[in-house]
Amino acid sequence: MKAFILDRYGSNDGLRLAEVPAPELRPNDVLVEVHAAGVNPLDSKIRDGEFKLILPYRLPLILGNDVAGVVVAVGPNVRAFKPGDEVYARPDKDRIGTFAELIAIDEADVTLKPKNLTMEEAASVPLVGLTAWQALVERAEVKKGQKVLIHAGSGGVGTMAIQLTKHLGAEVATTTSSTNIDLVKRLGADTVVDYKKDRFEDVLHGYDVVLNSLGNDTLEKSLRVLAPGGKLISISGPPDAEFAKANGSSWLLQLIMRFLSARISRKARRHGVTYSFLFMRASGEQLSKITALIEAGTIHPVIDRVFPFDATNEALAYIETGRSKGKVVVKLK
Numbered sequence: 001m002k003a004f005i006l007d008r009y010g011s012n013d014g015l016r017l018a019e020v021p022a023p024e025l026r027p028n029d030v031l032v033e034v035h036a037a038g039v040n041p042l043d044s045k046i047r048d049g050e051f052k053l054i055l056p057y058r059l060p061l062i063l064g065n066d067v068a069g070v071v072v073a074v075g076p077n078v079r080a081f082k083p084g085d086e087v088y089a090r091p092d093k094d095r096i097g098t099f100a101e102l103i104a105i106d107e108a109d110v111t112l113k114p115k116n117l118t119m120e121e122a123a124s125v126p127l128v129g130l131t132a133w134q135a136l137v138e139r140a141e142v143k144k145g146q147k148v149l150i151h152a153g154s155g156g157v158g159t160m161a162i163q164l165t166k167h168l169g170a171e172v173a174t175t176t177s178s179t180n181i182d183l184v185k186r187l188g189a190d191t192v193v194d195y196k197k198d199r200f201e202d203v204l205h206g207y208d209v210v211l212n213s214l215g216n217d218t219l220e221k222s223l224r225v226l227a228p229g230g231k232l233i234s235i236s237g238p239p240d241a242e243f244a245k246a247n248g249s250s251w252l253l254q255l256i257m258r259f260l261s262a263r264i265s266r267k268a269r270r271h272g273v274t275y276s277f278l279f280m281r282a283s284g285e286q287l288s289k290i291t292a293l294i295e296a297g298t299i300h301p302v303i304d305r306v307f308p309f310d311a312t313n314e315a316l317a318y319i320e321t322g323r324s325k326g327k328v329v330v331k332l333k
């Protein structure tokens with residue numbers, strides 16, 4: 001099968017399109033013919049070696065963390081799927097590789113594709129949808145009437161997080177630039193801060209939750225908008241010791257991550273709020289709850305561009321500009 005391979009971390013050559021053997025099917029796996037694959041900043045970061053400590057992959061590696069496609073074979077223990085099923089998934093972090101014609105995924109990480117989405121739309125959902133779900137439903141336990149600030153509302157995570165937060169009945173503020181104000185308002189944002197004109201930390205106060213996906217400066221300023229007892233959740237770092245433990249990292253890495261997050265955790269305590277880092281995980285069960293919201297018309301993915309499979313390196317370069325609105329996808333079928 002054809003696949004985009006990473007031979008060496010940090011190489012300027014990009015990913016290499018190669019002919020490789022089809023993946024082996026484990027007893028609990030479904031083999032998915034990839035019709036479309038979502039592109040994420042995580043792909044670029046893995047390619048550049050930024051995740052070497054957290055995700056120690058063996059190279060060569062097929063990149064790609066999001067898929068929509070059709071089941072073509074199932075392992076002997078698989079009960080929930082059969083050949084011909086249209087599915088989508090974020091494969092387990094240790095078994096990525098959706099920039100390929102086929103991928104084997106544990107059935108626990110897969111769910112049926114929303115009937116009202118194209119393959120390209122479906123492929124854009126899993127990683128960002130699960131991130132928003134795990135941050136807002138699981139970690140923050142957002143309740144009706146609460147106030148939530150979502151940074152970078154026009155990005156892949158932001159577009160999902162705004163819609164999910166509105167569904168949970170909370171009030172949403174978001175940061176974006178002027179070109180994307182209409183987009184985030186259409187998605188449901190109640191308050192929009194144009195980060196090129198205003199300082200969000202001066203205009204927003206009394207928030208229960210902040211979802212941060214930006215840099216350290218934004219992270220620290222976000223403390224000022226939280227009410228006492230509020231929750232600052234960051235998906236862009238710094239990682240903390242709890243994450244290291246859950247990730248099965250060594251005691252040394254746990255120590256390093258405690259050190260990396262010590263400053264923001266200390267500042268959070270001083271503000272009477274909590275800091276935590278979230279690294280999303282695969283879950284077919286949670287994705288099926290997102291499917292229900294998509295089929296009910298509550299959440300709809302926002303697609304910026306669809307690239308042909310051969311242009312996967314160009315798709316990665318496009319998201320690296322940091323300007324994409326919603327999601328970028330590569331199409332195979």
Ligand SMILES: NC(=O)c1ccc[n+]([C@@H]2O[C@H](COP(=O)([O-])OP(=O)(O)OC[C@H]3O[C@@H](n4cnc5c(N)ncnc54)[C@H](OP(=O)(O)O)[C@@H]3O)[C@@H](O)[C@H]2O)c1
Nearest residue numbers: 041131152154155156157175177213235278279280323324
């Ligand atoms: N830990 C996890 O599990 C996890 C999961 C998913 C993503 N992430 C991380 O979260 C980050 C965001 O991911 P993503 O997929 O949402 O990225 P993305 O789609 O590439 O984000 C692009 C968007 O960010 C906006 N943006 C850039 N700078 C901004 C600023 N200073 N203020 C407000 N908006 C800004 C841009 O809008 P403008 O053009 O208007 O600036 C653009 O629409 C990445 O670092 C990613 O690696 C982590």
